[in-house]
Amino acid sequence: MTGSAIEANGLGMTYGRKRGWALRDCSFRLPAGRVCALVGPNGAGKSTLLSLAAGLLRPSEGSVRVLGTDPGEARTRIAYVSQDKPLYPQLTVTDTLWAGRELNPATWDREAADRIAGPLPQDAKVRTLSGGQRTRLALALALGKRPELMLLDEPMADLDPLARHQLMGVLMAEAAEHATTIVMSSHILTELEGSCDYLLLVDGGQVRLGGESDDIVAAHAVVTGQVRDLAPHTVVESRTTGRQLTALVRKEGPVDPAAWDVTEPSLEELLLAHLRSPQAPPLLTPSATGGPSRTGAAA
Amino acid sequence: MAESAAVEFRIDRRSGVATYLQIVQQTKQALRLGVLEPGDRLPTAREVVEATAINPNTVLKAYRELEREGLVEARRGLGTFVRRTLGSAAVTTDAPLRAELTAWTRRARAAGLDKDDVSALFTAVLDSTFKGDQDS
Numbered sequence: 001m002t003g004s005a006i007e008a009n010g011l012g013m014t015y016g017r018k019r020g021w022a023l024r025d026c027s028f029r030l031p032a033g034r035v036c037a038l039v040g041p042n043g044a045g046k047s048t049l050l051s052l053a054a055g056l057l058r059p060s061e062g063s064v065r066v067l068g069t070d071p072g073e074a075r076t077r078i079a080y081v082s083q084d085k086p087l088y089p090q091l092t093v094t095d096t097l098w099a100g101r102e103l104n105p106a107t108w109d110r111e112a113a114d115r116i117a118g119p120l121p122q123d124a125k126v127r128t129l130s131g132g133q134r135t136r137l138a139l140a141l142a143l144g145k146r147p148e149l150m151l152l153d154e155p156m157a158d159l160d161p162l163a164r165h166q167l168m169g170v171l172m173a174e175a176a177e178h179a180t181t182i183v184m185s186s187h188i189l190t191e192l193e194g195s196c197d198y199l200l201l202v203d204g205g206q207v208r209l210g211g212e213s214d215d216i217v218a219a220h221a222v223v224t225g226q227v228r229d230l231a232p233h234t235v236v237e238s239r240t241t242g243r244q245l246t247a248l249v250r251k252e253g254p255v256d257p258a259a260w261d262v263t264e265p266s267l268e269e270l271l272l273a274h275l276r277s278p279q280a281p282p283l284l285t286p287s288a289t290g291g292p293s294r295t296g297a298a299a
Numbered sequence: 300m301a302e303s304a305a306v307e308f309r310i311d312r313r314s315g316v317a318t319y320l321q322i323v324q325q326t327k328q329a330l331r332l333g334v335l336e337p338g339d340r341l342p343t344a345r346e347v348v349e350a351t352a353i354n355p356n357t358v359l360k361a362y363r364e365l366e367r368e369g370l371v372e373a374r375r376g377l378g379t380f381v382r383r384t385l386g387s388a389a390v391t392t393d394a395p396l397r398a399e400l401t402a403w404t405r406r407a408r409a410a411g412l413d414k415d416d417v418s419a420l421f422t423a424v425l426d427s428t429f430k431g432d433q434d435s
Contacts, residue, residue: 035354035355165352168352169348169349169350169351169352170349171352172348172349172352172353172354172355173345173348173349175348175354175355176343176344176345176348176355176358177345190312193312194310194312194318194351194352194353194354194357195352195353195354196354197354197356197357
């Protein structure tokens with residue numbers, strides 16, 4: 001019964017002929033109510049994808065729909081915190097929060113905003129704040145808006161570990177209480193692993209893995225055994241040492257436990273194996289495959 | 300919220316044990332030790348995730364598992380409550396199984412095994428004996 005938070009169809013973005021495609025031929029769906037880790041190496045297209053979903057960029061080709069509509073239409077229901085956390089440097093913290101309330105009169109939740117911004121020096125001008133304090137203020141604005149979808153680009157990058165843990169806790173509480181969809185990008189997976197239940201791996205402008213983290217992990221296995229053919233399984237990455245073969249495979253049916261020692265990969269192992277093996281085919285779980293037929297069923 | 304929850308979960312992300320299982324195991328441990336008793340309220344998903352920064356669905360998954368085993372029940376709008384304890388005679392200090400294990404551990408030590416050796420051996424036997432039991 002869940003609708004889509006984001007639906008991309010053949011989405012592509014180029015910043016100019018010479019620079020090639022930042023994102024190309026991306027089709028996926030993010031169901032509403034998920035906390036999604038958007039991971040991938042530097043320059044993979046994560047920020048481009050978030051800007052497109054926030055409606056700040058217009059796709060060069062294909063389309064993206066957000067909360068069932070055009071990103072521009074959904075603007076009041078989205079909170080987007082970009083990597084550089086743009087704020088007005090000459091405003092004080094108090095002024096900034098006041099502006100947040102004035103700009104979001106229908107939904108502003110002062111308590112939610114104050115919970116995050118509380119530790120900040122309220123009379124300080126934004127330009128005097130540290131990077132981490134600015135992040136805190138930007139997240140306070142995002143949470144105060146009480147959005148249905150939060151798009152957070154590297155939200156934790158300049159926070160100390162304590163603030164990181166606290167803010168992640170607040171975001172999770174938000175998701176628990178209001179079923180807010182949250183997308184967080186990072187190139188450090190371990191930062192997000194425990195908090196996210198959905199995963200999008202973007203690499204080279206393409207979505208290579210998409211779906212429930214548990215399902216993506218369960219679709220793969222690390223097998224160890226004597227060197228021999230692994231068919232019918234898809235080999236993502238393999239390594240041979242003497243007579244022993246270790247491989248990370250995408251399972252096509254059960255793996256013969258008599259022939260192989262089988263273990264479940266960690267999410268990080270899985271991502272690294274995919275990043276090292278660009279030829280591995282993409283995998284989208286059923287909930288992550290786009291297409292209007294699916295939304296029709298959800299109504 | 301009238302009353303605060305009786306327990307608090309500690310999540311170790313490096314333990315290799317799935318997070319929801321850690322919650323299940325810690326709840327069971329608290330039931331065995333009598334820290335949790337019938338009628339006690341487990342923390343809400345919101346309380347757990349705010350303190351631990353884990354995903355809310357992980358908490359719900361753990362609570363569903365505990366509910367499936369008949370240990371807790373969800374009461375709509377009120378929270379999740381303990382139904383029964385796990386206090387079994389077999390784990391108390393003077394139980395025969397414990398005495399046997401103590402005797403075995405002493406023999407292992409006398410045979411020259413150190414604590415890590417014993418622990419590794421015990422875990423290996425434990426894993427092979429209960430292999431396959433945890434799938435659900």
